[in-house]
Amino acid sequence: MNDITSQPWFWPAVIVSVGLPLVLIGLTELSNMLVRKGSRAAPIVLMVRNYLVPVAGVLVLLSQPGAWEGSGTWPKVIWTVFGLLVIVVTINAINHLVFHRAEKGSWRDRFPTIFSDLIRFVFIIVGIALVFWWVWDADVAGVFAALGITSIVVGLALQNAVGSIVSGLFLIFESPFQLGDWIETGGTRGQIIEVNWRAVHLDTGNGIVVMPTAELAEGSFTNLSRASEPYAATKDVSFSTDDPPLRVRDMLMDVARDIPLVAPDRDPSVSTAGGAKYQVSIPLQSPGDEGVVLDAFTTRLWYAARRADLHLDGDVTDDWNTPDRLLAGLRQIAPALSLRPADAEALADTARLERFAQGEVLLRPGAVPQATRFILVGRVMLGVPTDDAGFVQITELGRDDAVGLTALTRTRTISRAVALTEVEVVSIPVRVLDDIVREHPSLAREVVRENDNRVRLARSALEAVGERLDPTRRVMG
Template identity: 25%
Template sequence: MRNLFPDSNAAWAALVIVLLPLLIIGAGELEERLRQRDSKFQATVSTIRIWVVPLLTLWILARALLDIDEGNFFLRVEASALVLAMAVTGLSAFRVVVERLADRPRRTGRRPIPRLLLALPRLLLILVALWLLIAGVWRVDLSAALTALGVTSLVISLALQDTLSGIASGFTLLADQPFAAGDWIESDEIEGRVIDVNWRATRVQDRNGDLVVIPNGQLATATITNFDRPTRLHRVMVPVQIERTATPTAAKEMLLDAARSTPGVVAEPAPYVWVTQIADPVVDYQAYMFIEDYTLAPRVKADFGSLVWYLSYRHDVPLPNPAQDLYLFDGAKTAIEARTTSADIRRCLVAAPLMAELDDDVLDQLASSASLTRFERGETIIVEGEQSDLLLLHEGRARLSVRQDGSDDLDVLDFDAGEVFGVMDEAPEMDGAALVVAMTDCDVVTIPPAAAGRVISEAPDLAAVLEQIAATRRRRIHRVLRHHERDAAAATETATEDGDDS
């Protein structure tokens, strides 16, 4: 084997004779396969087959076989062509890779890579090719050029410091990535979707469809709000004023219905409403809704406002009148008119079936001593042992429950308008307390014990009915407690058996 190629030139010749056909044939086959697959790398392989391989072969023949000096002009031209062909090949392959990376958001849904980062490898490849041509092929001493370049760079830096600052800020933004192309951002009263981030500026398309170019130096020192990160979920707040005559419960229900019916509002997290200020003659509310696309925020606010106008009539929740009227306010007269009178309470008593059959004198006595009170939904109206009044539910709905320590309330029965409740002197012995809670906004007539006792003594039929009602409710409470105790005992027994089995 040592004497197979006694002459090194023969070895190079054999290598060229064998390797060159193999490279050309292999590149041709690879190009055909890529063409059949419609691959974009076909152009890169074609450049290698047509230019890189022949030029590399000529350079090897000239240097190894013909022993031509490196300083030969024609050899330097041929080497320059080889370097340029290799650079074009690299740029062609890199262009395909960049196109795939740029198309990645559409294919995978991932965030796009900034174009400035994709341009850096291409710039580096061009600089390396130029260095090989100038310093490697043509043997040009770059030390003096680099020195001159350093002085020139200093002068240019002083003259273009604002521009260079923008470039540095662009690299800072790309490294920190507070936003990417496609994100909706706001900065210094500029709001829009990011179109592109380059080495000097960021281009944003605002809601008007106009293109706004923001220098990166300005963005680097500004406060940026990104509405797409960390999630696309965004809260929309809409202030609403409603007349004070509407109850907060009714107003909140109306606003929540409008929020849930607004297109673009998500179900989870659910909308909610706060009372922010109680003024005269309006109450200020704030409705909060959540959307998954910030671009819909103006439309959601507009649609919500339209629905509030329509629903205010359906829910009988009046909105403020925008007309400018002049009122002469009489505080004393207004207070007297707003006060509940005995006649109002008498009408409430007459509306109850249990009280409607009482004599007029008895009704007048009750009306003169009773009072009308409003309770909000969820508010406790009465707790056993804390109050001895007789209560009449005029409007709304309430629920009688038994509250026990360490467990949920036990629901006993519901009260509708016209029913009475209150004193339960013969309530059963139990751990906890019986209480009545408003299920909706309730208007309750409160009759003091003295007045109730006086009326009951004068109306024995009413006393018998009230006693029958109290007895029925006591039995109901007994039955609910027995069922609860039985269920608790069964649950304890089951848990004990499971523990023994384990």
């Protein structure tokens, strides 16, 4: 037995006859596992099992003394094949580990395919040259010299194009922005929807702007999404010099707060610029909302200024709010107040006409109304906030319906009233309503009946979304 194990062919034969099948079985199981997981490393394992390991087994057999007489060509051919297989497997393994397994958004994930292909090509050429030098004793100095000269020529010919690409690559590796960010550069502002090695795609709202990364790398830009504070839209407005600045500032703040796209954790700010001019700064949830927010703010401001008897842009005229229109409105709502038209007209000295823009809030949760508004024209949505900061619609109010029923009970309302269209109302102060109720008790019964109806609607609406109305809350808008 000792004579057999001491033979030079024994251990190579054991390796091939025992080790080779075990390695092949192990690689087969590993490949099947990777295929089940959907891994892109499975083809690499198959290449090792089907080609590299069998060729290695042949080389082990050839290593036995006397297995091949002389220094023939075939052993060198097999060594060459083995060397080429090692090069291919190594390059594919590195490519898988470095690029295929790269995390989304990392520099490896953004690395251009053209550059990874070029690097692989260079490694293959160098690897083949080294194999021929090692196996065939070939003089590869000329190959490296030619490769170097070719690189210089190509580099000089493409220096402008390659330079731009490299500049763009450095910008991508630095990662000063990411998908979804808003940037502003050279008068162009947009949201980044795609980034590659050649260009950045910006959605400006009026189309897609394709901006070369080299242009961004060589210039300057502002990342609006990475500021320490939310991006703020600014608007300059002016009023009459007779308008009290504090009243103007309070009104501007109220209008800005009610716009839905304002950042929830930041309050708008107002600064006085002098000469009855003011600058309003509105923090936004996204820089892309600036146009919509400023449009809503400008529209609502006109209505709010008229209701507050302030003079936006110094305009002191109001052809809509006339005594005749007020009297017509009072006659219209007289039945809702249990009054005769002539009695309703007597309220002209205390009642007032108001207009609201679409989207404006007529009533806020938690407020104690100081007046009740009766709708002349338009539609109003009445709803209640939910526990998860949502909003559930209760009902829709229209002509002659009242907003602010809790003014009579001096209690806080739990509902929110929002104008669905432009809305015209007659506002009756609570002290006037008190006098009407004393003279016409039936009005109080109507108010209670309508409030109970709205509570019932609120309970049904909340139950439909899986929430409950607090039983202690018995008053609505």
